[in-house]
Amino acid sequence: MTLHRSFVIFALIYSIIPAMTLAKKFVVGDEKGWTINFDYQAWADGKDFRVGDILVFNYPVGAHTVLKVNGTGFEDCIKLPASEALTSGKDEIVLGAPGRKWYICGVGKHCENAGQKLFITVQTQLPALSMASPLQAVPQLFFGVLVAVVTLALAF
Numbered sequence: 588m589t590l591h592r593s594f595v596i597f598a599l600i601y602s603i604i605p606a607m608t609l610a611k612k613f614v615v616g617d618e619k620g621w622t623i624n625f626d627y628q629a630w631a632d633g634k635d636f637r638v639g640d641i642l643v644f645n646y647p648v649g650a651h652t653v654l655k656v657n658g659t660g661f662e663d664c665i666k667l668p669a670s671e672a673l674t675s676g677k678d679e680i681v682l683g684a685p686g687r688k689w690y691i692c693g694v695g696k697h698c699e700n701a702g703q704k705l706f707i708t709v710q711t712q713l714p715a716l717s718m719a720s721p722l723q724a725v726p727q728l729f730f731g732v733l734v735a736v737v738t739l740a741l742a743f
């Protein structure tokens with residue numbers, strides 16, 4: 588019986604953990620990438636950003652940069668020193684903590700005049716399981732419970 592019980596626990600853990608740690612990759616601006624004259628607030632609207640998710644900023648090298656700023660920097664397009672800019676053209680930013688995040692382009696007047704700025708709110712990871720991404724979590728939970736029930740039925 589111990590073996591069966593271990594299997595049940597294993598099955599449950601195996602099916603629950605991936606649902607909690609499923610990191611998503613968001614390509615900012617989708618196929619338009621990181622560019623001028625794009626509505627990044629509309630793009631971000633309704634998206635569920637979670638700790639561990641990744642933002643990808645795609646743009647031609649030299650055309651734009653990515654600067655992580657604070658709320659004031661976002662509103663007023665305050666550029667940080669160029670040394671703090673991401674410039675690879677394929678910048679990936681892991682969302683390491685919950686809260687509000689602001690990104691602007693540090694090139695020319697792209698932020699001021701062309702709206703090249705992004706504001707998102709990152710949620711903690713765990714509540715995603717029960718609240719925001721039930722579509723991801725439920726099938727795996729269901730599968731885990733099913734495996735457990737079948738195993739128990741076989742065991743007794």
Ligand SMILES: *[C@@H]1O[C@H](CO)[C@@H](O)[C@H](O)[C@H]1NC(C)=O
Pocket residue numbers: 656657658659660665666667
């Ligand atoms: C926001 O960042 C700027 C630098 O760009 C800094 O001078 C300012 O103190 C920061 N404001 C807050 C509220 O952290």
